[in-house]
Amino acid sequence: MTDIRALEADIAQAADSGAPGRSAWYRLEPAILGTASIAVLLVLWEVLPRLITMSAGTKLFFTTPTQIAGTLWRLFATGTIWTPLGVSASGFALGLGLSIVVGLPLGVLIGRSRTLNAMLDPFITAFNATPRLVFLPLLMLWFGLGLEMKIVIVFIGALFPILINTYEGVRNADKTLINVVRSFGASEWDVARLVVVPNAMPYIVAGLRLAIGRAVLGVVVAEFFGSESGLGVMMVQAAGRYQVDVVFSGLIVFAALSLAMTAMVQVLESRLSRWRPQRAGGE
Amino acid sequence: MQAYISGRNVNLTFRPPNRGPVRALQNFDIDIGEGEFLSIVGPSGCGKSTFLNVLLGLIKPDSGDIRMDGKPLAGPGTDRAMVFQEFGLLPWRTVQANVELGLELKGMSSDTRREVSQPLIEMIGLSGFEGHFPHELSGGMKQRVGLARALATDPNVLLMDEPFAALDAQTRDLMQVELLRIWQTAKKTVLFVTHQIEEAIYLSDRVMVMTKRPGRAKKIFKIDLPRPRDYEMRVTPEFNELKLQIWNELKDEITV
Numbered sequence: 001m002t003d004i005r006a007l008e009a010d011i012a013q014a015a016d017s018g019a020p021g022r023s024a025w026y027r028l029e030p031a032i033l034g035t036a037s038i039a040v041l042l043v044l045w046e047v048l049p050r051l052i053t054m055s056a057g058t059k060l061f062f063t064t065p066t067q068i069a070g071t072l073w074r075l076f077a078t079g080t081i082w083t084p085l086g087v088s089a090s091g092f093a094l095g096l097g098l099s100i101v102v103g104l105p106l107g108v109l110i111g112r113s114r115t116l117n118a119m120l121d122p123f124i125t126a127f128n129a130t131p132r133l134v135f136l137p138l139l140m141l142w143f144g145l146g147l148e149m150k151i152v153i154v155f156i157g158a159l160f161p162i163l164i165n166t167y168e169g170v171r172n173a174d175k176t177l178i179n180v181v182r183s184f185g186a187s188e189w190d191v192a193r194l195v196v197v198p199n200a201m202p203y204i205v206a207g208l209r210l211a212i213g214r215a216v217l218g219v220v221v222a223e224f225f226g227s228e229s230g231l232g233v234m235m236v237q238a239a240g241r242y243q244v245d246v247v248f249s250g251l252i253v254f255a256a257l258s259l260a261m262t263a264m265v266q267v268l269e270s271r272l273s274r275w276r277p278q279r280a281g282g283e
Numbered sequence: 284m285q286a287y288i289s290g291r292n293v294n295l296t297f298r299p300p301n302r303g304p305v306r307a308l309q310n311f312d313i314d315i316g317e318g319e320f321l322s323i324v325g326p327s328g329c330g331k332s333t334f335l336n337v338l339l340g341l342i343k344p345d346s347g348d349i350r351m352d353g354k355p356l357a358g359p360g361t362d363r364a365m366v367f368q369e370f371g372l373l374p375w376r377t378v379q380a381n382v383e384l385g386l387e388l389k390g391m392s393s394d395t396r397r398e399v400s401q402p403l404i405e406m407i408g409l410s411g412f413e414g415h416f417p418h419e420l421s422g423g424m425k426q427r428v429g430l431a432r433a434l435a436t437d438p439n440v441l442l443m444d445e446p447f448a449a450l451d452a453q454t455r456d457l458m459q460v461e462l463l464r465i466w467q468t469a470k471k472t473v474l475f476v477t478h479q480i481e482e483a484i485y486l487s488d489r490v491m492v493m494t495k496r497p498g499r500a501k502k503i504f505k506i507d508l509p510r511p512r513d514y515e516m517r518v519t520p521e522f523n524e525l526k527l528q529i530w531n532e533l534k535d536e537i538t539v
């Protein structure tokens with residue numbers, strides 16, 4: 001009798017934990033599994049090189065997680081990373097900022113004005129279809145190897161996702177809602193502020209996410225192929241000296257930057273979409 | 284009654300890109316007296332919403348003369364407000380911010396706006412829902428927010444496009460009474476579009492029947508029932524007689 005009671009309680013508990021948002025395990029399972037698989041990978045990476053005998057020459061090309069962690073720590077502790085990181089980060093931030101400041105209003109304008117759209121569309125299409133890398137030699141010639149060149153290459157990379165997504169979102173604006181605010185005497189500026197931009201927000205945020213990726217790529221490309229300083233320059237120089245651990249450290253810092261920015265966009269997104277119905281299945 | 288709003292020979296054809304033209308209004312004539320309650324009934328797609336949009340100043344007709352208070356109509360103005368057929372609530376605004384939309388565009392401070400919106404929200408029975416977003420409301424609740432928003436700017440002319448269609452029968456009855464009270468105390472001119480003949484008779488001074496598309500005024504019925512009207516009036520022989528006459532006029536226009 002008691003056994004059956006206990007069994008029933010067990011079953012009830014099991015059913016409970018299956019319900020979304022109830023048990024800790026249900027919520028944490030993906031995070032735990034994800035962390036575990038990364039941990040396994042790191043351990044394998046650390047252990048395997050010790051088990052396999054490699055010639056000294058081959059060893060030059062490899063490193064281990066502990067070595068990378070040590071190098072990263074050293075780079076930050078001694079402060080040697082701050083200057084290149086600062087240069088890369090300002091190139092990234094200024095270029096991305098500029099692309100938002102230009103891309104957003106421009107996207108709204110060409111989305112709302114048939115004339116502007118017709119005038120600018122050929123340029124945008126052509127520019128967007130051209131791989132941005134081909135501009136690099138020209139930009140180096142015009143802007144040199146310093147911060148300006150980096151800003152420009154980041155800018156032209158990040159501009160189009162923002163511009164084009166904003167445009168798409170603006171085109172998608174609900175005609176009835178525009179009529180509603182017009183009927184209350186709204187000016188074209190009010191229409192943009194009250195209907196068009198809020199309506200385009202999901203598109204704009206998606207564009208921003210793309211733009212961040214492009215901006216990081218812009219920084220990396222500029223620094224790999226012609227810059228005086230920056231994280232990428234540090235990586236290229238370290239690779240030349242077979243300092244694989246330093247190269248990996250740079251890579252990790254870049255990855256961390258991108259992840260941090262993406263997380264910021266996610267926070268922004270959830271702030272901005274409070275008014276939306278919760279997506280089914282989402283938490 | 285002298286015409287406050289008049290439309291003469293109004294013609295309007297939609298020309299959607301990549302599709303054939305749609306004639307929505309043809310030689311449409313209308314006269315609305317100041318402070319009058321006029322309802323329009325007509326088959327679906329006959330141009331009722333189109334005409335309301337013309338009066339609102341959102342669509343320009345191809346030809347015809349439309350005047351309000353003797354002056355030709357020029358664009359939207361705060362003397363008119365519409366209760367939209369599909370509610371037209373801004374989904375990213377709360378109930379309160381939606382009700383205050385017109386006031387905000389008038390440049391009113393948030394305190395003053397609140398003084399206006401609060402009693403209206405109470406009137407439509409949505410107290411406690413001020414901070415809710417439209418997707419959290421039922422269809423009937425959304426419709427009432429649309430009504431409050433139109434009333435907030437205190438327009439002379441209320442254009443109402445099937446404003447009670449999404450309401451349950453009981454709420455509908457209550458809102459009809461409330462509308463008549465507002466209309467009588469605030470002396471507004473109301474143009475009311477509905478598919479319910481009974482509703483049209485109960486509320487109106489006159490009921491216009493429109494033809495099928497392209498819409499024209501087919502016949503106008505004067506509703507001589509005494510006011511204030513009450514619920515029992517709907518079962519009187521006069522009421523039923525009017526209902527039958529209007530239905531007879533309307534049914535020839537409806538093709539299924």
Ligand SMILES: Nc1ncnc2c1ncn2[C@@H]1O[C@H](COP(=O)(O)OP(=O)(O)OP(=O)(O)O)[C@@H](O)[C@H]1O
Pocket residue numbers: 297298299305306307325326327328329330331332333334368496
């Ligand atoms: N923007 C538009 N572009 C093209 N055609 C339109 C447009 N708006 C309305 N129409 C057409 O004009 C006609 C009249 O439309 P309207 O919305 O005025 O009808 P309605 O009388 O309000 O109908 P309902 O009772 O169903 O609301 C319809 O045939 C519709 O297809």
Ligand SMILES: [Mg+2]
Pocket residue numbers: 331332333368444
């Ligand atoms: Mg309609």
